[in-house]
Amino acid sequence: MHIHNTLIDDQFAEAFRMWACRLIVTAIDEHWAQVAAREATGYGSSVIGCDAEAGLERTLTPDETPDGRPGVSLLFFAFNAKALAKAIPNRVGQCLMTCPTASVYDGLPGVVKSDDSDRFDLGKKIRYFGDGYQKSKRVESPTGPRRYWRVPVMDGEFVVEESVGCVKAIGGGNYLLCGRDQKTTLDAARRGVEAIAHTPNIITPFPGGVVRSGSKVGSRYKALFASTNHFYCPTLRRVVPTLLQQDVGCVYEIVINGLTENAIAGAMRDGILASIGPDIIAVSAGNYGGKLGKFHFKLRTILGGDATA
């Protein structure tokens, strides 16, 4: 299958079960909301080495936030709810409580504990920073009463929601751009990321949404459980078996985490269509032979118009 002159490889992206939560972070203006977003989502590219995979879902207008200030919607992914319950209070405590004027609200307020969802404490833990001077405020909302903690800080109050909902989600949707050279392939990757930047329910957690160090499972070194995906390294094409086409000089991977299969499939389709161009020789996808993840996003199916793989 080709789109224009770009080969769409008969491959599938192999994604796996994760858990996700959404935080709504507001601040006095858009600048500080973006500062808060950058801080809170830093060091959040891959759970291989980070406590969570994190990213900016979209920016929010004052009308869309609980306190009427500019804000951002952030998504965080981890392998289970317990890992989120550990990572999020740490990130909020260190990156958002410290950020001038920032407040933190649950972005999944209607979520209750079930097989597919859970809740964990956030403000209920962080409130103790108030050293006994913290207060709570319960406000009714369309999803029921919501309780906020008001922690006194040096610029006023840090407001943080008592608990946060989390749901089953999917991590590791991806596609590989196999291009002629670094510059044109990177431009194509950027086009793809920008095309899906404002898509709801997904994030691209890697730097600028792009990964250059795609990994495979395992390593010749016992201490590592992931190592470079040598099948796609252009400099190794004469040394090891390769999956690269002739003339491919650079590969970038776009990794997409999402709350639903449809959100990931749609983002993969939009990203690929925005990325392909004359210097993109092929589009492929990363997988582990289907043994690791239960979600398989087949490129040709996605681009043929079906929402799910």
Next chain:
Amino acid sequence: MNGYTLTWKSTHSPSPGDGAFLRPDILTGLVPNQLSQYPVRVGRHTVGLGQLFDITGKPGDTLHVKAMPPLPMIGREMASGTLVIEGNAGDDLGASMKGGLIAVIGHARHRVGGPSPTQNRGMTGGEIVIHGNAGDHAGTRMRRGLIVIGGDCGHAPGYQMGAGTIVVGQQIASDPGLSMRRGTILALGKLPELHAHLADAGLFDPSALPAISMTLRRANHLLQTIPDSVTKLQLFTGDRFELSRGEVIQCLY
């Protein structure tokens, strides 16, 4: 409409002693026949609700009451649902209320959201919205919830309050937050002269107190006349002779 409309028709004498029977969490779940037979104490006798009101509508979650005299104790200890009173309410509106919403399109008398005679605490949840004025001691001993008063408010709103929020759209007669331990009183009109029980904690930008902005948005959602153009918040804390964790906030424009 989702729920029942009760229109007062009674020439029955005497009238019911109180309006505690007006609980949407109980009445709106009944079928019309049951509702009509629902017992209401009137003097020494008990009559069916249908003898006091014309009843229209069907089961739902809203109870709409029209043209009723201002009975005391309306919505006493209600836990859920919506009660809309077209007209005035008497004393002890929403006494020891636990949840739901009471909207009064008119005025209310004293001790809105206060304790019912058998309870130590005032309202512990839910929301009361009064489009007109309220009497003295609104929110007495309230423990949680929101009271929004569109007009003026009598003496000592938030008397002995332990938590929760009172929003007053216009004038407060005197002594807001007297003996309050915790909780918030938001004054959108000018505060009266404050006494030593409150301490001036200074002026703040609304962005410094986002929880207050949220509360104002919620109040404006319930009562569309709440202004959202607040530029500064003047914070007073107290009651200094109690726990001193309460706050009385003057909104400035």
